[in-house]
Amino acid sequence: MTSDRARRGKGSEVHGIFQKIAGYYDRMNFVMTLGRHEKWCREVAARVAPVRGGQLLDLATGTGVIALEAARRHPTVTVTGVDFSEEMLRRAKAKPGAGAVRWQHADAASLPFEDEFFDGITEGYLLRNVEDLDRVLREQHRVLKPGGRLVILETCPPSGLVEPVMKWGMRVVVPLLGQVVARDRSSYSYLESSTRAFESPQSIAGALRGLGFKDIGWRKKFFGTNVILWATKGD
Template sequence: MPSHDSSSSKGLEIQRTFNKITDYYDRMNSLMTLGRHAAWCREVAVRTKVPAGGSMLDVATGTGVIALAALKKYPDSTIYGVDFSERMLSEAASKPGASAVRWQHADANELPFGDESFDAITHGYLLRNVEDVERVLEEQYRVLKPGGRVVILETCPPRGLLRYPVTLGVRVLIPLLGQVVARDRESYAYLQKSTLGFMTPNEVVTILRRVGFASISWRKKFFGTHMIISAQKP
């Protein structure tokens, strides 16, 4: 889950939020996506195309859903899962098979890895929770090997005919589920705002190109409220 610059006030606030919702995080993701979240994470893992014996970094790993999906898909690879929420990392590390993943506390703005360390990088719902999207993507570009891929799962604001009903549904449903399931309306009100307030796919693609990525493709999911974007380092 979201990594951030934990030294900033916004970073500390987001860190507290994700430490707070750890116990309900997987259940809420499943409910909010009508059970599709796990399948999207598997799709992200598949799209990395990690080579045999390669390595993958899942940034903002949260409860480790993408990292564990990658381990299942590429069992002979080295998978790292990093996050700035200690509670999320503890939850990820407690899951079946998790001992094979290298879990590590890290900030997405300053990844503790050398240049060109990984064959692939993934993240889910990271970018909407950072202050400087370009800086975070530059860090990923730095630690990615030439030819390596980054695959991103993110929310995006709905467009077109469904824009208004879907927006209304998100505004009402997410805080309501937070109240009923997690007894935490406040945290999920923040998640609702960050979901509707994030960039369009084209805006993310523009930043990826500016950073240096190429071969960029994307597809929308779930009434246009989610997207999976793939890009390659030349």
């Protein structure tokens, strides 16, 4: 684990925030997405469709919602849940069904796995948090087998007619919910600003195409504030 690197710069800030919010992460997610987060995680686990008996990686697993759903849905598959926050992993390991997942402490920018090891990769809300997006995507391309699927759940900068309303909602409502539900306005102000500043699905798709991914598609969710994006590694 490249903890020294992860603990510097943006990596250090992000690590600190997730260590701090781990205890109320699931509750806040439920409130902020009006209960939709679990449904999106189920869709991510379904879309990745790993081969029977294969290996699946859930990156930035956090409290393990996608990893646990994937293990339930694909019982013949070995699911590995990776995160660099010890506190988030601790919560994941305490959940019902956690014994079906291998939990591993690692940085998404430097994955401790062989080339072409995994048949599928899932991730929820990782990319917006990383310092070097290209490097993190390259690592995923490296550890994925040709023909393997990558499925990403991310927040999305609002656009179109709802943009002003959603921007206002995110700037005012998200930190306020952080204050009320978690007594932590500052961590949720980070969430709002990192979402507004993040790339569009078109831009992520462009980066994936440049790395050799194909069959790329996406579906926006929740008034365009979230997106599920999928891609297949070319041969």
